[in-house]
Amino acid sequence: MRLGGRLAGAIEVLADIENRRRPVADALKDWGLSRRFAGSGDRAAVGNIVYDALRKKLSHAWLMDDASPAALAHAVMFRQWQISPEQLAAELDGDKFAPEPLPAAALAAFASRNLDDAPDHVKGDIPEWVVSLFQQNFGDAWLTEAQALAERPSLDLRTNTLRAERDKVVDALDEAHAIPARIARQGVRIPPGEGPSRLPNVTAELSFAKGWFEVQDEGSQIVADLVMAEDGEQILDYCAGGGGKTLALAATMHNKGQIHAFDADRKRLAPIIERLRRAGTRNVQVHDREKDLAGIVGKCDRVLVDAPCTGTGTWRRRPDTKWRLTQKNLEERVGQQKQVLESAARYVRPGGILAYVTCSLLPQENQEQARQFIAGNGDFELVSALDGWQSLFGGAGVQPVSSDGATVTLSPAATDTDGFFFAMLKRKG
Structure with a gap:
């Protein structure tokens, strides 16, 4: 044509x-x-x-x-x-x-x-009613943040260190112009290209079939690392979905300890089985019924809640959803997040961590949700995720957005990733 x-x-x-x-x-x-x-x-x-x-x-x-x-x-x-x-x-x-x-x-x-x-919302290519929320989240930088969400995204991969090293993946994908990611420790990036150019079908590569890498945005890799999982721990991925962060945690833990991957949506959870097999993971149990988690209530070292959200941080990849978002959608998601946090918190042991993640850039789903949870749960406190950022990624020369000095917000403008929010909530005791 x-x-x-x-x-x-x-x-x-x-x-x-x-x-x-x-x-x-x-x-x-x-x-x-x-x-x-x-x-x-x-x-x-x-x-x-x-x-x-x-x-x-x-x-x-x-x-x-x-x-x-x-x-x-x-x-x-x-x-x-x-x-x-x-x-x-x-x-x-x-x-x-x-x-x-x-x-x-x-x-x-x-x-x-x-x-x-x-008008400002036209310059930013976002719905007019969202402008005030971006201003609340990013202050004077809101327009830059909004405009970055209207650019093409790269194709990001995560090296599966249970099967390969990053240099090996980069070398295997040299014809696709793959390069090491700037921030994520095991990330690999393929530039988005211009005009009619198409991204390579990396899942057709032999190296993918061998389990050397997974397709995963660099921001998603970063927040999985910020969970700070350690070998031998017991971890619950409460909203595991297709298992991207579960797989990242398993590799970080070197297949040691135990990860419970749970999602109430069986359709979303289904792909995880094949992905776990290909990746060579041996420390993951998959659950689609919450009653099966009864034995780990109050016993998990870390619980990851990748909560349902508006997905505003993924507007580069799913721009059609930008124009369908309504205030009602936001209110529904905020209510769901509150329920999920309350349910997941039961599994955290005293002294353990509840890691709250969204792929949203709206404060109601992020900072405000974390503050309201702490206000209603006196046995939890907000601890700094910026300390983890510095220890893991301080050498990258990139700083995330943080309106409170504790939580972390990733974005296309600030970190050249999809938009993600991360808060670390510690259970006292």
Whole structure:
């Protein structure tokens, strides 16, 4: 397919997402299945246009004075792919698969408008009601933080030290331009690329089948390390999901001690079995019923709660969710987090640690949630996670955001990772 066909395909997908209010991944999958003639490069290019358009949906629409799928897709060409309107017109000339030309008014708006004149939420490409929450969390740096969430993310991997060393993984993926991550001790990074370029399918590599690495954002690796798990400890991963952090903890503990991986959602938990086998872990028990945890109540050295959240920290990877987020969604997540924290706290032994994690950048889900938990549970106290950061990552020359001097917030702008929050709560005694 030429650029015209790819651009037309992206416009179709964007229209499908808008009209049917469906996840971007589902819309792209259906488009690909109905276009068997489209090769892998074509599908990747269409996907890149769609994701780029959604990441900067507000600013694209403001500059074009047009929020239609066609205007958004063309704005991607002009702003992110560095193809001028004149160059694009020449490229599409005579291409029978190209979309209809944009209205003259949209092109005129793009030529005359300056983003500096746009409202703050448009500059930041976030819902207007979220601006005050970002200001509360990041102060004067909120706009920089918001804009970083609208850029393409890298592909991050975690070396499984039970099977390989990081240099070995980097060498195995040299054709994908893999490099050691800046912060995560076992992280490997593949740059995001530009324009139509596609990320490699690393899960098709022999080194992946051998269990040398897992796909895991660098921020997720960092918060797993901040749990400070040690060999021989008994640990509960209370919201284990697919097991990414469970696997990281098992490697940190050198397969010694015991990890209990629990999630009430069996569908989310299901992939963990194959991942554990491939990684060579031997110290993990998997549970899908909480009654099976009765024997470890009050006995765990550390309990990790990767709580359900709005996912605002993952907006680079899931930009469609940015535009579906509502105040009601936030309130529901805050309520769920409170319940999960109360339930998980029962398993922490006196002197043990409750590690609270979200992939959110909203203070209600993070600092405020931790403070409210402590206020209602006098036998827990907030201890500094920054000490762990300094001991583990102090040499990286990067500092996370911390509004209280104890908790840690990772973000694309501050740490070049997805957005994560980490708080360490210690049970007294």
